[in-house]
Amino acid sequence: MRQPFLKEVTRMKINPGNVDIITSAVKPEHYPETGLKEIALSGRSNVGKSSFINAMCGRKGVARTSSKPGKTITLNFYNADNKFVFVDVPGYGYAKQSKSEREKWGAMIEGYLTKRETLTCVVQLVDLRHPPTADDISMYDFLKYYEMPVIVVATKADKIARGKIQKHISVIKKELEMEPEDQIFAFSSLDKRNLPEIMTALQKFV
Template identity: 45%
Template sequence: MIVNNVNLEVVSGSASQFPDTNLLEIAFAGKSNVGKSSLINALINRKSYARTSSQPGKTQTINFYNVEDKLYFVDLPGYGYAKVSKQERERWGKFIESYLYERQQLKQILLLVDIRHEPNNNDKMLYDWIVYNGFAPIVIATKLDKLKRSQVDKHVSVIKKAFNIKDRNRIVPFSATTKQGKDELWEMLDSIIDSDN
């Protein structure tokens, strides 16, 4: 898709604020600071439209970006940030869960993990939960530029094994710096958009 028009349409702190449209939605999930906003910026060809933060745990709302009036990119709050109170983490958890569970327009979930590290328990729990609820998540292995090219396959294999993923094509190594992986991901998203029309 050629992206010229993007609008941060809804910043919601509760389910009652979710947009009331039939546009399909693609959600971006992952732990704090894994690169969700950077991935959205790369996909929409903007430098800093989706707010990136050096402070993990900053995004506490679900943000709906209207892309070309065809779909929403939905930026979910990052999970697993220790400095946030347990009560607050549980509240986010329920909020994210209610979105993922109840949203009819949600067609695809992108789960972001840092390619340099083995997925942790939070990542695995979310992956299993997504699959249990009938989705086939695409795993985006971010921060690709931090690895040597010769290391990539080994790290992808670790992620594949951690999530018990059968199809290697469901893992897209991605770099917000070099934009590697962006075209491959857009191809996957375009086919989802086309199949929904």
């Protein structure tokens, strides 16, 4: 019996030449109105959010990377080939931030994550080499409290032997108490590990 024809889903691709920062904002009135869905990137300082954006968009230097944690103090909006918008959220867990700065940034981040209607998913980046920090766990719990879809990306996978990656993934899932519907991927901005799979996971939210 002939099998029915199944239409293949075309994987989303981003043209690197059509990627750029739109704006940096700290207040809702400064957020861009592009008509596109937004995917936010959350993670502690220096976990690799800028490198992740550059890798996903296939273009170095779109998002500036820095060896100094805590440098991003605004919500940075990046147009990803008019398909969606990446929003780089200020990193958490930077000890040298003053209490007043942490409170100010915390209010800004919370307001964006809970009230932005065009936000459809949050990519939470954690360091694959180490168990999630208390801040990582708090952020995941916060997102799930507000019923936000989460994709966990465990960065710096090139630093871990391939045979040990699943062990580290299991630790992250256990410590975060990840919900079954949320996906997790090991990722390296150097070898682009699991980049196509992550792009496919994002596709349904844009």
